[in-house]
Amino acid sequence: MDVKTVCLGMLTDGAASGYDLKKNFESTFGHFFAAGFGSIYPALSSLADNGLVTCEHIPQDGKPDRKVYEITAEGTAFLLEALQDPAPCHKVRSDFLATMCFAHLMPSKQIEAVLDNRLEDCAYYSEMISDIEANRMDDWPPGQQFVAGFGKAMIAAMKKYVEENRHLLSEQTHIKSATG
Amino acid sequence: MDVKTVCLGMLTDGAASGYDLKKNFESTFGHFFAAGFGSIYPALSSLADNGLVTCEHIPQDGKPDRKVYEITAEGTAFLLEALQDPAPCHKVRSDFLATMCFAHLMPSKQIEAVLDNRLEDCAYYSEMISDIEANRMDDWPPGQQFVAGFGKAMIAAMKKYVEENRHLLSEQTHIKSATG
């Protein structure tokens, strides 16, 4: 699934601009689907070219036109087909884990810093999800509630694992002992 | 961190061919860092060009030369520097979660199929990690044991969450009720 398809999905919730969608990518979708303006704007243009969305230009003073996109019937049909994949992937790409694989080559201080940073990241995300939950989750479709809960559960599991197992990494230094 | 750097890291464990490294990418590193031959072979060539690894050509009958790569002192220095990032990222890219966000647009049967598939994927990975644990984990560096445990914990958390919360998605049909 690409940025185009996710944008299309977001538009099923109502008309929005690229700028609006970016906020979704930062909040709700942030923990599992990243996208910057450099992907979103071209995606929306392409969707409009293919008739999957319509675009209304709203002029503004001193700013570029606000472009509000709305999904079309063809867009909905396209989305529904895209959602038919019975085995959508769930991929992790972790420089963190790759780094930890080589912890025995690193000084303890560095390992500690990396682990602390990961826990900070967990804290950041769980706070973010709590904020979202507190504000506007009641009127969400059940799928988005499921997904928010999923994120929360995974982050909690990550935090727990790191806290309970960091001793495996940092108890020893990177210099090999001579006791072999 | 790119494929090059991870290959370099793997070579700290001993000399190996591209084919050998691929097996690592499929087993130990599979759940958090994917790479195919199309990335691995060019990565190793590039590392050799830059003097970070040496390459020994071992002729074979009826097969291409087996090329065994070994890390150099410069390679080790390069790796150690790459490992100094105090905030290595941990990214999830999930078509599964993106799909579930739009579950209210899907028929129940489809949702069930997607959830079942995810649980199968969990089963596949946890079995794989168990196999790895059973065979050759004792002599691993602590970092790789930490990472294997991490994968196991995350997959267990995923399985648990999906099993306990799938009812949120599949109890209702995709057709909006007229009770609003």
Added chain:
DNA sequence: AGCGCCATGTAAGTGGTTACATGATTGT
């Protein structure tokens, strides 16, 4: 007869990131 394992590589394509370009308004 066919599949999977061994073993390497290239070339084209894809999909995304990063940096750049513009510029008014509102808050601290």
Added chain:
DNA sequence: ACAATCATGTAACCACTTACATGGCGCT
């Protein structure tokens, strides 16, 4: 003064994926 918010876009770049190309050996 400075940063953040609003608001859009392009162009160069990058890393990785996919498909293709080659071919013997051993197992069922």
